[in-house]
Amino acid sequence: MLIVASLSVLVLLSALAVVAGSREITHRLVHAGCAAASLGLLVAGLTHLGIGPGGSPSIVLPLGLPWMAAHFRLDNLSALFMVVVDLAAVAASIYGIGYCRHLPEVRRVTPFFPLFLFGMNAVLLADDAFMFLVAWEFMSLASWLMVLSDHKSAENRHAAVIYLIMAAFGTFCLLTSFGLMAGAGGTYTFAAMRQAELATIPAFLVVLTAVLGAGSKAGLVPLHVWLPLAHPAAPSHVSALMSGVMTKVALYGLIRILFDLHGDVPWEWGAALMVIGGASAVLGVLYALFQDDLKRLLAYSTVENVGVAVIGLGLGIAFKDAGEPALAALALVGGLYHIVNHSVFKTLLFLAAGAVISATGERRLSGLGGLLNRMPWTGTAALIGAAAISALPPLNGFVSEWLILQALFKGPGLPHWAMKFGVPVVGAMLALAGALAATCFVRAYGIAFLGRPRSLAAARADLHPTPASMRWTMAALALLCILLGAIPVTVTDALSAVVQPMTGLHFAVSADLGWPWLSPVSSTRGSYSGTMLVMVGTALFAIAVVLAHGLGTRRVRRADAWDCGHREDIPETQYTGQSFSQPLRRVFGTSVFLARETVEMPEPGERSPARLSVRMIDPVWVWLYDPIARAVNFIADRVNRMQFLTVRGYLLMMFSTLVFMLLVVAWRQQP
Amino acid sequence: MIEILIQAAQIFLVVALAPLVTGWVRLVKARLQGRIGASPFQPYRDLYRLLQQEAVVAHSASQLFRAAPYVTFSAVWLAAVLIPTFTTDLVLAPAADLIALVALLGVARFWTALAGMDVGTAFGGLGASREMLIASLAEPAMLMVTFSLSLLSGSTAPSQIIAFVLSGSVGIEVSMGLALAALVMVAVAENGRIPIDNPSTHLELTMVHEAMVLEYSGRHLALMEAAGMVRLTLFLALIGGLFAPWGIAQAGAGVTAMAVGLGAFLAKSFALASALAVFETGIAKMRVFRYADFLGGALLLGLLATIFLYVSEAV
Numbered sequence: 001m002l003i004v005a006s007l008s009v010l011v012l013l014s015a016l017a018v019v020a021g022s023r024e025i026t027h028r029l030v031h032a033g034c035a036a037a038s039l040g041l042l043v044a045g046l047t048h049l050g051i052g053p054g055g056s057p058s059i060v061l062p063l064g065l066p067w068m069a070a071h072f073r074l075d076n077l078s079a080l081f082m083v084v085v086d087l088a089a090v091a092a093s094i095y096g097i098g099y100c101r102h103l104p105e106v107r108r109v110t111p112f113f114p115l116f117l118f119g120m121n122a123v124l125l126a127d128d129a130f131m132f133l134v135a136w137e138f139m140s141l142a143s144w145l146m147v148l149s150d151h152k153s154a155e156n157r158h159a160a161v162i163y164l165i166m167a168a169f170g171t172f173c174l175l176t177s178f179g180l181m182a183g184a185g186g187t188y189t190f191a192a193m194r195q196a197e198l199a200t201i202p203a204f205l206v207v208l209t210a211v212l213g214a215g216s217k218a219g220l221v222p223l224h225v226w227l228p229l230a231h232p233a234a235p236s237h238v239s240a241l242m243s244g245v246m247t248k249v250a251l252y253g254l255i256r257i258l259f260d261l262h263g264d265v266p267w268e269w270g271a272a273l274m275v276i277g278g279a280s281a282v283l284g285v286l287y288a289l290f291q292d293d294l295k296r297l298l299a300y301s302t303v304e305n306v307g308v309a310v311i312g313l314g315l316g317i318a319f320k321d322a323g324e325p326a327l328a329a330l331a332l333v334g335g336l337y338h339i340v341n342h343s344v345f346k347t348l349l350f351l352a353a354g355a356v357i358s359a360t361g362e363r364r365l366s367g368l369g370g371l372l373n374r375m376p377w378t379g380t381a382a383l384i385g386a387a388a389i390s391a392l393p394p395l396n397g398f399v400s401e402w403l404i405l406q407a408l409f410k411g412p413g414l415p416h417w418a419m420k421f422g423v424p425v426v427g428a429m430l431a432l433a434g435a436l437a438a439t440c441f442v443r444a445y446g447i448a449f450l451g452r453p454r455s456l457a458a459a460r461a462d463l464h465p466t467p468a469s470m471r472w473t474m475a476a477l478a479l480l481c482i483l484l485g486a487i488p489v490t491v492t493d494a495l496s497a498v499v500q501p502m503t504g505l506h507f508a509v510s511a512d513l514g515w516p517w518l519s520p521v522s523s524t525r526g527s528y529s530g531t532m533l534v535m536v537g538t539a540l541f542a543i544a545v546v547l548a549h550g551l552g553t554r555r556v557r558r559a560d561a562w563d564c565g566h567r568e569d570i571p572e573t574q575y576t577g578q579s580f581s582q583p584l585r586r587v588f589g590t591s592v593f594l595a596r597e598t599v600e601m602p603e604p605g606e607r608s609p610a611r612l613s614v615r616m617i618d619p620v621w622v623w624l625y626d627p628i629a630r631a632v633n634f635i636a637d638r639v640n641r642m643q644f645l646t647v648r649g650y651l652l653m654m655f656s657t658l659v660f661m662l663l664v665v666a667w668r669q670q671p
Numbered sequence: 672m673i674e675i676l677i678q679a680a681q682i683f684l685v686v687a688l689a690p691l692v693t694g695w696v697r698l699v700k701a702r703l704q705g706r707i708g709a710s711p712f713q714p715y716r717d718l719y720r721l722l723q724q725e726a727v728v729a730h731s732a733s734q735l736f737r738a739a740p741y742v743t744f745s746a747v748w749l750a751a752v753l754i755p756t757f758t759t760d761l762v763l764a765p766a767a768d769l770i771a772l773v774a775l776l777g778v779a780r781f782w783t784a785l786a787g788m789d790v791g792t793a794f795g796g797l798g799a800s801r802e803m804l805i806a807s808l809a810e811p812a813m814l815m816v817t818f819s820l821s822l823l824s825g826s827t828a829p830s831q832i833i834a835f836v837l838s839g840s841v842g843i844e845v846s847m848g849l850a851l852a853a854l855v856m857v858a859v860a861e862n863g864r865i866p867i868d869n870p871s872t873h874l875e876l877t878m879v880h881e882a883m884v885l886e887y888s889g890r891h892l893a894l895m896e897a898a899g900m901v902r903l904t905l906f907l908a909l910i911g912g913l914f915a916p917w918g919i920a921q922a923g924a925g926v927t928a929m930a931v932g933l934g935a936f937l938a939k940s941f942a943l944a945s946a947l948a949v950f951e952t953g954i955a956k957m958r959v960f961r962y963a964d965f966l967g968g969a970l971l972l973g974l975l976a977t978i979f980l981y982v983s984e985a986v
Binding site: 390420442 | 682719721722723724725726727728729730731732733734735737741742744745746748749752763765766767768769770771774775777778780781784785788789790791792793794795796797799800801803804806807808809810811814815817818821822825826827828831885886889890893894959960963970973974977978980981
């Protein structure tokens with residue numbers, strides 16, 4: 001009831017935004033209404049998870065096509081993703097109340113924001129393929145319109161075109177996947193699909209198209225190309241939702257098809273997903289390391305985190321197929337935990353980036369610096385977010401990576417030799433991605449928030465105070481990062497209830513040692529307790545403070561920076577983002593991105609400046625998409641001739657097509 | 672009750688011992704180089720002297736700069752508290768396995784690197800950038816070592832790995848040797864020792880760790896230095912414990928076993944510290960862009976250690 005009411009409120013708000021015109025109060029009201037509606041959905045999701053795996057209420061509404069009713073159903077998996085989506089949605093909506101007045105084209109954002117939220121929630125609740133795809137398109141198109149909101153910039157228009165193409169491709173793949181599962185009978189309800197038995201080839205195609213369709217929306221390599229273009233182009237609170245949450249809705253689709261509707265996916269797909277996930281994790285973070293645009297950096301980091309979660313899902317499939325439900329549950333709990341975590345800290349980081357942009361008007365790292373002193377709230381929240389995304393204990397990012405690593409370490413026990421040798425390689429990729437993520441966020445945070453300001457706008461950031469609604473949402477999300485890391489067992493217990501129907505086994509990650517200890521498999525296998533680390537760490541911190549102050553002096557003197565005696569006041573002498581990542585560019589960039597450095601030195605006596613330029617290529621564009629684009633253009637040029645045929649020519653074509661179709665039918669009719 | 676006392680003893684042992692181990696390395700190095708060298712107790716005096724001095728903080732520094740030494744020190748300390756030194760029977764040990772220990776050292780590195788960038792000088796950024804380059808290769812190598820040890824012993828907890836090695840069910844394994852080599856290389860890198868970094872350099876262009884803490888003084892510097900000392904002790908205890916655990920007291924051991932364990936721990940630490948000094952005297956520091964070769968080698972050794980387990984099984 002609460003769900004239906006909240007969803008209707010979202011649709012009404014969208015209508016209100018269109019009708020009520022463009023006064024500021026309208027935008028604020030719409031965002032406040034969105035916050036209230038998402039809160040309702042969040043409460044509904046949490047209640048369902050809290051009650052436990054009791055029932056899964058369903059409802060049939062007379063919507064959509066005349067001969068087909070719309071089916072909705074709320075089970076544990078939907079409820080979990082509803083919590084993920086609406087938690088971020090509440091935060092982004094409240095943030096939007098203060099943020100929307102900074103937007104250049106707010107009229108083009110407000111009407112679509114509620115529709116976007118509606119679409120995402122409806123995908124999670126849909127219980128037939130038709131509603132699922134309609135809601136999926138609501139989600140895609142509403143976000144596409146918001147990407148296009150600042151349509152005067154050519155860059156944004158380009159991003160929107162790429163996004164539209166990739167979204168269309170994704171929906172097409174999902175449509176095929178559902179079509180194959182529905183079979184010749186055309187029963188589009190999920191309940192019927194669960195019952196259906198698939199032959200080998202259709203079963204393979206169902207998984208392939210599901211991975212392509214959901215993977216393109218989630219941003220898996222090599223289908224990620226639209227993501228770093230489109231996510232940053234939208235206003236920051238929408239970017240937060242697109243990056244933090246919409247990718248999760250895509251993963252929901254993948255999980256729903258692979259674990260629920262299809263049911264038994266062979267282990268080879270698990271292996272393939274682990275390879276794709278590992279590649280996404282490493283490539284995503286490498287791209288992020290070399291970005292200068294703050295929001296694009298965050299978008300690439302989303303590719304990495306989606307990859308990490310997909311490693312967990314792939315491992316879950318492999319374990320499940322090998323008849324190890326406990327380990328499958330461990331891997332899936334790890335993957336889902338990472339999905340929850342990423343939605344929290346990525347939303348937080350995008351909101352912080354939005355606060356930085358509205359205070360400075362600058363989103364390039366090379367124009368920022370010294371913001372922690374000028375924006376202490378945003379700076380502190382972003383620090384916690386950066387530490388969490390770098391998988392540092394005791395924050396939440398570490399717990400999920402720990403769970404996935406623990407599951408990976410059991411991976412060589414799988415019966416297939418490909419897995420025995422493959423799992424350590426994926427483990428190395430995951431470890432590399434984690435370490436590079438820490439580097440990436442030390443760089444991003446250190447350049448943007450620490451040091452001395454690199455531009456006048458950054459130096460004057462304190463003249464534009466961040467509105468209270470923005471500050472409080474960031475603080476709440478930062479607190480959540482700490483909480484989700486400090487009480488991991490409470491979270492894993494809720495997640496094991498979600499995973500139970502997927503593996504058919506009730507599995508508690510804390511089974512062996514009890515409440516604050518995560519001890520998967522058995523107590524001697526290795527354990528972790530964020531709760532204990534927080535408590536002992538705080539005690540040691542206090543002892544360190546008391547010791548240092550007690551044994552010595554507490555005096556502090558402010559002075560100029562020492563810098564080995566080089567007194568200078570030029571902020572340009574600081575390290576920049578480019579120089580920070582230069583050693584890593586030499587190590588990884590030369591092979592992956594074919595990075596080339598060229599130095600132009602003027603002749604002695606000339607007055608022109610020396611120049612160091614770096615050229616990097618994006619391998620995915622050069623090797624994959626450019627050839628496809630060329631092929632499409634080539635075919636389009638040839639097919640174009642058909643537009644200029646005579647009437648006789650068209651008649652001939654129609655006739656031959658008809659004959660061809662009849663021949664096909666005749667051939668199929670033969671016994 | 673007795674377990675809590677043992678844990679408390681460990682908490683203070685690692686901090687009290689750390690400066691002595693560092694002083695010992697310096698002394699052995701001095702002797703090898705033909706100098707008399709300072710007393711091994713000199714680091715205690717240095718730290719005390721630094722604590723007495725006022726802390727000078729740059730105008731452009733933020734609050735993070737002042738918090739970082741405390742966070743760094745307590746993160747390294749916390750990691751050192753949780754690994755077995757003289758006994759494997761620690762109350763807090765289940766709070767973190769090897770993966771979490773690596774990550775706790777990562778916390779210390781994260782804060783030190785950020786503190787290096789906080790003042791906004793060229794050297795701070797240089798140190799942070801190079802430190803993160805080293806870490807982004809050393810940390811995966813360390814995780815691969817953990818991976819192979821966990822496959823061998825069935826656990827990622829140091830105390831369980833030690834129990835497994837002591838049980839004698841492990842023969843001479845190629846994987847153990849490769850993992851040891853990788854762990855030593857990681858330890859050299861993580862502690863900023865030659866050939867990766869020179870702890871006693873003050874030549875700007877060769878500094879890594881020193882460049883990050885260049886702006887620190889007084890008690891802040893004392894804490895940063897102490898964190899480095901505890902980290903060195905931690906790695907020596909880890910190498911000595913995992914690969915030569917003999918003498919360590921196990922669960923339910925009496926006072927005598929504890930005393931033996933303590934003696935064995937001290938003997939192993941000083942032997943390994945002497946070995947480090949010999950190693951450092953024997954080789955030269957490498958160029959920054961050779962780090963990737965060195966640490967990539969460590970990563971490969973870790974991966975090979977894992978894969979060799981199956982090769983030896985299959986043959």
